[in-house]
Amino acid sequence: MALHLCVQHCGSSRGLCVTLFLSLAVGGLASGCVYALVAVGFSLIFGMTKIFHVAQGGVFLVAGYAYYWVSIEHHWLPLFGVVASLVASIAIGLLIYFLVYLRMLNSNREFFSLFIGSFGLLVVIQNVISIMFGVAPVPFPSTLLDGIHIKGVQVTYGDIVAVALAVVLTAMMAWFLRYTVSGTRLRALSDNPSLVRGYGLNLNKLRLLAYTIGTALVVPGAIIYAYTQGLSPAAGSDIVTIVIVASIAGGVGSLVGSGVVALGYGFISGISVYWFPGAWAEAIAFVAFFLLLLVRPDGLFEGAN
Secondary structure (H helix, E strand, C coil), rough: CCCHHHHHHHCHHHHHHHHHHHHHHHHHHHHHHHHHHHHHHHHHHHHHCCCCCCHHHHHHHHHHHHHHHHHHHHCCCHHHHHHHHHHHHHHHHHHHHHHHHHHHHCCCHHHHHHHHHHHHHHHHHHHHHHHCCCCCCECCCCCHEEEEEEEEEEEHHHHHHHHHHHHHHHHHHHHHHEEEEHHHHHHHHHCCCCHHCCCCCCHHHHHHHHHHHHHHHHHHHHHHHHHHCECCCCHHHHHHHHHHHHHHHCCCCCCHCCCCCCCCHHHHHHHHHHHHCCHHHHHHHHHHHHHHHCCCCCCCCCCCC
């Protein structure tokens, strides 16, 4: 709301309006990079395992709160917090996979059963974290909210870190899937599981690899999100809603599509504050992607990996 009021009163200075718009655009793109990391992990898991991993929101919370407990509450170096976040998120992810998903898959449960089970896990994780840390946002230092000004445009350190990590991790993912044996096998698994099985490859091991990579991609997004937007148990539902929309609007199973749409979500919700109250930002972004689905019902990239 405060930003919207600033926009209303910047009519006397065209330059001020331009720099404000550009600052909002940069912040929106940075937020989109955070969403894209989580969305690509979600799509990777669904594309390779056919698990609609709604509990990814719970893993996101575990990653964020593990970092908070180690590096903020107990004042250990951020590196230790990152390691703890990675270990905790993969551990809870694998626990979910072996105790719930694998059993349901082996018993040939339908997609809807997996979806309900995953949603239930998200609710359980949110409630456990609420009991442990409370429902209010936990305090994070404003380190990444400071930044620099480039010709009047505000660029926070959080924006720089988010964009840099998104670029590096996306490039690493592209290289892995394109040029490594395991990556080639994962792409084949997504396209034709029967063919992969026919070559004598272990489908369960490949699915577990994809699931672990998708889980690990949550960690950088969760930490940056916590520093820049705050962290509370409700963030799990918020992030997984964005991720689901990005995965569907981008094309179910499309890593590129989900990443692009998640980036677009952040950008649209960021710049919408220039014209509308901040409370409307998410609604405007969701309406934009609803219109996208009306034009392209199969998604932006129609499931192409």
